Amino acid sequence: MLRNNLGRFGGLISLALVLMLSGCGLDSLSTMSPVGPVGDVERDLTIFTLLAMLFVLIPILVLTLGIAWRYRASNTNSTYTPKWGHSWIVEMFVWGGPIVILVILSVVAWISTHDLDPYKAIKSDAKPVHIQAVATQWKWIFIYPEQGVASVNEFAFPVNVPLDISLTSDNVMNSFMIQRMGTQIFAMSGMQTKLHLLSRETGDLEGGNYQYTGHGFSKMRFTAKAMTEDNYKQWLQKVRSQGTPLDFSKFKQLAKPSEIKKPIYYSQVTSGLFGDIIDQFHNSGVAASTHEMPGMGHDMKSDSSDSGHATETAAH
Amino acid sequence: MDILGKLTLQSIPYDNPILMFAGAIMIGTAIAVLAGVTYFGKWKYLYTEWLTTVDHKKIGVMYLIIAFIFLLRGFIDALMMRAQQAFASGGSEGYLPPHHFAELFTGHGTMMIFFMGMPFLIGLMNIAVPTQIGARDVAFPYLNAVSLWLTASAGMLVMASLIIGSFSDAGWTGYAPYSGISANPGVGVDYWIWALQISGIGTTITGINFFVTIMRERAPGMKFMRMPLFTWTTLCTNILMVLAFPALTVVLALLTFDRYLGMHFFTSDGGGNQMMFINMFWVWGHPEVYILILPAFGVFSEVAATFSNKRLFGYVSMVGATMVIALLSFTVWVHHFFTMAQDPLRNSIFAIATMVIGVPTGVKIYDWIFTMYRGRVRFNLPMLWLIGFIITFTIGGMTGVMLAIPGIDFKMHNSEFLVAHFHNVLIPGMLFGLFAGYHYWFPKAFGFRLDEKWGRRSFWGWLIGFYVAFMPLYVLGLMGMPRRMVSYADPAWQPFLIVAAFGALIVLFGVVSMAIQLIVSVRNREQLRDITGDPWNGRTLDWATSSPPAHYNFAVIPTVEDIDAFTDMKERGVAYRRPDKYEDIEMPRSTPAALVIGALSFFLGFALIWHIWWLAAVTGVGIIVTVIVRGCNDNTWYTIPAEEVERTENEWFRQLEKAGVV
Numbered sequence: 001m002l003r004n005n006l007g008r009f010g011g012l013i014s015l016a017l018v019l020m021l022s023g024c025g026l027d028s029l030s031t032m033s034p035v036g037p038v039g040d041v042e043r044d045l046t047i048f049t050l051l052a053m054l055f056v057l058i059p060i061l062v063l064t065l066g067i068a069w070r071y072r073a074s075n076t077n078s079t080y081t082p083k084w085g086h087s088w089i090v091e092m093f094v095w096g097g098p099i100v101i102l103v104i105l106s107v108v109a110w111i112s113t114h115d116l117d118p119y120k121a122i123k124s125d126a127k128p129v130h131i132q133a134v135a136t137q138w139k140w141i142f143i144y145p146e147q148g149v150a151s152v153n154e155f156a157f158p159v160n161v162p163l164d165i166s167l168t169s170d171n172v173m174n175s176f177m178i179q180r181m182g183t184q185i186f187a188m189s190g191m192q193t194k195l196h197l198l199s200r201e202t203g204d205l206e207g208g209n210y211q212y213t214g215h216g217f218s219k220m221r222f223t224a225k226a227m228t229e230d231n232y233k234q235w236l237q238k239v240r241s242q243g244t245p246l247d248f249s250k251f252k253q254l255a256k257p258s259e260i261k262k263p264i265y266y267s268q269v270t271s272g273l274f275g276d277i278i279d280q281f282h283n284s285g286v287a288a289s290t291h292e293m294p295g296m297g298h299d300m301k302s303d304s305s306d307s308g309h310a311t312e313t314a315a316h
Numbered sequence: 317m318d319i320l321g322k323l324t325l326q327s328i329p330y331d332n333p334i335l336m337f338a339g340a341i342m343i344g345t346a347i348a349v350l351a352g353v354t355y356f357g358k359w360k361y362l363y364t365e366w367l368t369t370v371d372h373k374k375i376g377v378m379y380l381i382i383a384f385i386f387l388l389r390g391f392i393d394a395l396m397m398r399a400q401q402a403f404a405s406g407g408s409e410g411y412l413p414p415h416h417f418a419e420l421f422t423g424h425g426t427m428m429i430f431f432m433g434m435p436f437l438i439g440l441m442n443i444a445v446p447t448q449i450g451a452r453d454v455a456f457p458y459l460n461a462v463s464l465w466l467t468a469s470a471g472m473l474v475m476a477s478l479i480i481g482s483f484s485d486a487g488w489t490g491y492a493p494y495s496g497i498s499a500n501p502g503v504g505v506d507y508w509i510w511a512l513q514i515s516g517i518g519t520t521i522t523g524i525n526f527f528v529t530i531m532r533e534r535a536p537g538m539k540f541m542r543m544p545l546f547t548w549t550t551l552c553t554n555i556l557m558v559l560a561f562p563a564l565t566v567v568l569a570l571l572t573f574d575r576y577l578g579m580h581f582f583t584s585d586g587g588g589n590q591m592m593f594i595n596m597f598w599v600w601g602h603p604e605v606y607i608l609i610l611p612a613f614g615v616f617s618e619v620a621a622t623f624s625n626k627r628l629f630g631y632v633s634m635v636g637a638t639m640v641i642a643l644l645s646f647t648v649w650v651h652h653f654f655t656m657a658q659d660p661l662r663n664s665i666f667a668i669a670t671m672v673i674g675v676p677t678g679v680k681i682y683d684w685i686f687t688m689y690r691g692r693v694r695f696n697l698p699m700l701w702l703i704g705f706i707i708t709f710t711i712g713g714m715t716g717v718m719l720a721i722p723g724i725d726f727k728m729h730n731s732e733f734l735v736a737h738f739h740n741v742l743i744p745g746m747l748f749g750l751f752a753g754y755h756y757w758f759p760k761a762f763g764f765r766l767d768e769k770w771g772r773r774s775f776w777g778w779l780i781g782f783y784v785a786f787m788p789l790y791v792l793g794l795m796g797m798p799r800r801m802v803s804y805a806d807p808a809w810q811p812f813l814i815v816a817a818f819g820a821l822i823v824l825f826g827v828v829s830m831a832i833q834l835i836v837s838v839r840n841r842e843q844l845r846d847i848t849g850d851p852w853n854g855r856t857l858d859w860a861t862s863s864p865p866a867h868y869n870f871a872v873i874p875t876v877e878d879i880d881a882f883t884d885m886k887e888r889g890v891a892y893r894r895p896d897k898y899e900d901i902e903m904p905r906s907t908p909a910a911l912v913i914g915a916l917s918f919f920l921g922f923a924l925i926w927h928i929w930w931l932a933a934v935t936g937v938g939i940i941v942t943v944i945v946r947g948c949n950d951n952t953w954y955t956i957p958a959e960e961v962e963r964t965e966n967e968w969f970r971q972l973e974k975a976g977v978v
């Protein structure tokens with residue numbers, strides 16, 4: 001519901017802002033030219049907040065410069081009240097103004113945060129594509145559990161089909177984002193996080209790691225290829241035909257610190273590999289799902305085994 | 317060579333010409349200073365008057381020296397990063413290897429916050445607060461010196477890392493598990509840990525010291541609601557220091573256990589929890605940003621009233637707002653990791669809590685503006701810093717509110733937008749305030765004013781340079797550029813980074829102007845002499861003393877009857893009253909104990925970093941022994957006889973008469 005209201009409002013004002021930013025234009029700002037519903041809300045939210053804050057900023061600019069100049073010491077015509085230090089009217093206005101803006105923005109923040117919950121599936125008639133993203137030093141590995149294939153630093157998906165992405169890391173903390181699709185999320189070792197995205201448009205979307213992870217961090221970028229259904233099928237075909245098998249020991253080989261220039265493809269991925277990558281950090285014998293995460297409580301309809309958002313449960 | 321722990325000749329980075337060059341400059345400067353002191357025969361003076369002093373005014377000055385040294389070092393690091401990113405585009409790798417670049421952003425952030433910001437604000441507190449509340453010194457003068465030397469020794473560790481081993485590459489936040497032993501086996505993170513740990517202990521002691529000072533040492537009549545605003549913000553800052561720093565101490569200690577003893581608090585395996593590191597770090601980290609900013613807010617309140625020749629507007633609101641900010645600063649830490657997959661309920665609550673802080677901050681801004689309203693505004697340099705601050709900081713606050721909304725932070729987190737935002741609040745909010753305070757209290761500390769012309773040049777350099785250097789980063793953030801990148805493929809980013817580098821050069825002009833300002837002022841000190849002790853027509857008690865104040869600050873402790881105590885005294889004609897008879901004054905004695913503790917802490921830290929266990933044991937025991945020996949010394953006070961007080965005061969009153977004030 002917020003989506004629509006903000007959307008209508010945002011449509012109008014983004015027009016104004018496009019004019020303002022005419023030099024660069026929103027198109028060149030990848031995080032402001034979304035290709036899907038998540039990015040849309042985030043763009044509108046950004047513009048809405050920016051404008052709301054301009055209501056604060058501009059009066060302050062005008063007042064500061066105006067008052068400082070008017071009451072400069074050399075202007076002896078202006079009123080001078082050296083003992084004046086209190087006025088209920090002004091106090092009401094200086095506390096009241098910010099509180100009004102706070103209330104408005106709080107409502108917007110509350111609704112939009114719930115709307116944008118990365119764990120929430122995107123409504124669509126299409127069956128979602130499942131992808132398991134694994135951060136290693138310094139590559140992204142994308143596993144397609146249902147298709148049994150995997151690829152490195154590149155992954156493809158059909159447009160208008162929701163993506164259901166599970167993330168983890170083979171070592172340190174990483175952060176995953178595709179700018180034009182929206183929403184960044186951490187990928188952490190021994191744990192699983194989740195992210196739901198969708199793209200309406202075809203194209204090569206740039207993505208990358210946003211959390212510093214050492215030497216090759218700057219090269220840890222990937223391409224998310226949004227394709228038509230047919231092209232996607234062909235891409236899967238290509239991966240199958242060019243790929244080599246991937247099991248846990250080959251994965252550990254691949255995960256060793258390195259940077260790669262060209263994408264790598266794998267066919268015949270061992271089933272449960274993603275779970276094994278998570279489980280490598282948990283002592284054998286201890287059921288992974290008993291690792292409780294503190295303070296992250298979340299009512300997850302889809303996953304009953306753990307109350308946390310970032311779950312340590314292996315994906316099944 | 318077990319006796320040296322992990323330390324070998326290979327620990328010195330011979331192969332890195334930049335580091336060797338920097339090290340040579342550092343050692344060269346140190347040798348030049350030592351040689352100069354020897355040549356001019358100043359060792360005794362230096363030792364008795366400065367190194368062993370417990371006088372808050374001199375301790376304040378030494379804190380400022382530390383701050384300026386690290387401002388320079390942090391700024392050079394910034395220039396190097398700017399140069400790297402301006403060139404390392406589309407296939408070019410620039411001139412810095414990734415590891416060195418990582419040490420630069422880690423060192424820059426760490427130094428700017430712990431060794432520039434903290435010493436600067438603690439230095440101003442030392443110079444101004446005791447005189448502002450009409451006290452002769454802080455509550456615990458010897459502990460004050462201990463804090464200073466712990467800070468200095470921690471700073472020395474950071475300096476040492478330049479040429480012995482390397483500094484951390486894990487960012488100033490040092491997130492685990494990247495900072496853990498398996499991902500980061502070198503000594504870099506250990507340098508970071510021990511430097512923060514040692515300076516953190518110093519800061520905690522300072523917090524206790526000034527808290528007690530303000531609670532117990534105020535002049536008669538100075539009720540809470542008559543305290544000057546700088547004293548108020550210092551009080552709140554010190555409460556934050558005492559309450560927040562233990563969180564940092566603990567999180568660093570647990571990381572130390574992981575690294576040194578193979579434990580698993582924050583590791584990926586063994587039941588460790590990396591998310592706990594981030595939580596604990598920011599439980600300290602968010603209050604820390606208010607520790608940095610509140611004292612500057614206090615400076616601005618003093619400056620606004622003084623240079624508008626008018627009472628501060630909304631004193632009660634200002635005090636209330638400061639307290640609300642201090643309290644709420646403990647309730648918002650999750651906004652540093654909205655992207656860690658908490659549920660939306662949690663994220664929304666912390667988002668709203670964060671925005672609530674915007675309210676008291678907004679109130680303060682309006683109150684400063686209304687302080688100028690119907691005043692007589694003098695555009696001295698501190699006033700320029702204030703106006704530059706209000707405008708620039710409001711922009712930073714605006715982007716802060718944007719980042720407080722999870723849906724926006726989801727795409728701006730860890731991007732250059734964030735880098736732009738925190739510089740946009742820290743540079744005007746903290747640094748401009750500290751610069752204003754530096755110019756404002758310099759005559760109090762040294763007895764002569766700073767040159768205004770070069771001060772103005774410096775102001776414009778910093779202000780314009782800031783906009784040119786950081787506004788492009790907002791755009792880069794919106795273009796999706798992550799922070800901490802040593803090189804990047806997207807050529808569209810490069811023009812903005814070149815502009816940003818150019819902006820840093822404009823800031824360099826500001827930095828150089830500030831150095832010239834100091835030199836020019838020292839040379840012209842006779843013309844700039846502050847004869848009366850009240851160069852700005854001040855409103856608070858700090859201006860009621862001579863400049864610099866006598867060792868004992870006040871021969872007679874003043875009685876306070878108004879918020880603007882000194883203005884009130886001047887108006888009632890009771891300022892500069894001489895008593896019928898002077899009395900003996902008890903003052904704390906100088907002691908080398910603090911210096912010894914500081915020096916031993918440096919070697920203790922060094923030993924722990926390099927696993928030189930025997931040295932750690934020796935210095936650790938040495939510290940304990942020093943503390944005990946000093947504790948057993950009952951002869952820690954001495955008396956300034958009434959005649960000497962009278963002589964000193966007469967001297968000042970002669971000056972006041974000459975200036976026609978009395």
Ligand code: HEM
Nearest residue numbers: 394397421422425428487488489735742799800801820823
């Ligand atoms: C005008 C002078 C300054 C310039 C040109 C400058 C420049 C930079 C640059 C280029 C970075 C790295 C950005 C990146 O990660 O891509 C950075 C990071 C940082 N700066 Fe500054 N800076 C300046 C002043 C300051 C000041 C005064 C402070 C604090 C009081 C500060 C605190 C930080 C912090 C905390 C970081 C983050 C370090 C990290 O990533 O771990 N900077 N700065």
Ligand SMILES: [Cu+2]
Nearest residue numbers: 602649651652
């Ligand atoms: Cu914060």
